[in-house]
């Protein structure tokens with residue numbers, strides 16, 4: 268099945284030629300009738316996907332500034348997710364400042380929520 272964004276953005280217009288040539292919409296055309304809502308839904312999904320979490324392997328890059336991040340830590344039998352602090356030197360620490368002794372495989376920034384609008 269194709270991606271939901273492609274399906275939402277698909278134009279399957281079935282407007283009758285008589286409407287098309289007059290630049291009018293055929294009231295029986297589902298594509299045209301739902302186009303605005305589908306576009307809005309697709310835009311919203313894209314916006315949410317952009318804000319969604321994405322792991323960045325430490326071999327790819329490290330945080331540019333000292334920051335608290337989510338990290339994937341390789342333990343003996345599993346990979347765990349924890350909040351951690353990355354020092355400017357690139358060393359990882361637990362939030363309580365203990366060093367992380369196991370390998371950190373990947374990290375991701377903490378996503379700030381949108382500003383609250385009362």
Ligand SMILES: [Zn+2]
Pocket residue numbers: 279280281282292293296297298299300
């Ligand atoms: Zn149409």
